[in-house]
Amino acid sequence: AQKVTQAQTEISVVEKEDVTLDCVYETRDTTYYLFWYKQPPSGELVFLIRRNSFDEQNEISGRYSWNFQKSTSSFNFTITASQVVDSAVYFCALRGSNTGNQFYFGTGTSLTVIP
Amino acid sequence: ETGVTQSPTHLIKTRGQQVTLRCSSQSGHNTVSWYQQALGQGPQFIFQYYREEENGRGNFPPRFSGLQFPNYSSELNVNALELDDSALYLCASSLGGTSVPYEQYFGPGTRLTVT
Numbered sequence: 001a002q003k004v005t006q007a008q009t010e011i012s013v014v015e016k017e018d019v020t021l022d023c024v025y026e027t028r029d030t031t032y033y034l035f036w037y038k039q040p041p042s043g044e045l046v047f048l049i050r051r052n053s054f055d056e057q058n059e060i061s062g063r064y065s066w067n068f069q070k071s072t073s074s075f076n077f078t079i080t081a082s083q084v085v086d087s088a089v090y091f092c093a094l095r096g097s098n099t100g101n102q103f104y105f106g107t108g109t110s111l112t113v114i115p
Numbered sequence: 116e117t118g119v120t121q122s123p124t125h126l127i128k129t130r131g132q133q134v135t136l137r138c139s140s141q142s143g144h145n146t147v148s149w150y151q152q153a154l155g156q157g158p159q160f161i162f163q164y165y166r167e168e169e170n171g172r173g174n175f176p177p178r179f180s181g182l183q184f185p186n187y188s189s190e191l192n193v194n195a196l197e198l199d200d201s202a203l204y205l206c207a208s209s210l211g212g213t214s215v216p217y218e219q220y221f222g223p224g225t226r227l228t229v230t
Contacts, residue, residue, distance in 0.1 A: 004157075033216050035218065037221075042223065043203060043223055043224045043226075044221055044222065044223045044224065045158070045205065045207075045221040046221075047218045047219065047220060047221075050216075050218050091157050091158070093157075095216050101148070101163045101165075101170055101171035101211075101216070102160045102163075102171055102173055103148070103150075103158075103160055103216075103219070104160070105150075105157030105158045105159070106157050107155075107156055107157045108156075108157050
């Protein structure tokens with residue numbers, strides 16, 4: 001079975017604080033792909049990153065960084081020096097190699113950055 | 116480069132009616148996926164079309180059907196609408212035809228309300 005768990009439903013931080021959004025996944029596939037998407041109030045999901053299961057190298061893009069750990073089945077997302085524009089719902093998603101092209105999304109974490 | 120567009124933006128239907136939602140994929144993309152996103156939930160995969168053929172389906176009943184046209188635009192049809200069909204319907208386009216999933220680019224969605 002494929003499953004993505006985002007245990008943090010809502011998070012509030014003050015601007016310039018760092019924040020980490022957790023994502024835990026379950027899959028029996030040996031090859032799989034993980035994604036993060038941002039959904040601002042306008043509703044359109046915005047692609048942030050894709051990570052392949054065979055590449056555990058962490059990635060940094062500006063204020064965003066991702067920590068992929070296969071040992072704990074986690075793919076956490078950190079925003080450094082948060083800004084009000086980061087306020088959105090963030091989704092983690094999983095696509096296995098044997099799931100007929102289906103993407104499995106978590107329930108999302110709503111981040112509010114307070115000025 | 117034109118992004119993913121969806122129409123209509125909002126729609127109100129009565130239980131038992133039928134509805135057709137439309138999606139134009141991003142230029143150069145040959146794959147379209149449809150998702151249902153209930154309020155406060157993550158997107159749920161309905162199905163995917165690749166080169167006019169259904170290429171994967173989630174756990175949705177047959178009254179959810181689709182089409183993809185030669186220009187790769189797509190339609191989602193829902194028959195015999197139920198109150199629980201009220202949701203945001205998202206279309207996502209991507210490149211397909213390989214074992215490695217490309218990132219999906221989402222449209223702004225159609226908000227369907229069934230009364």
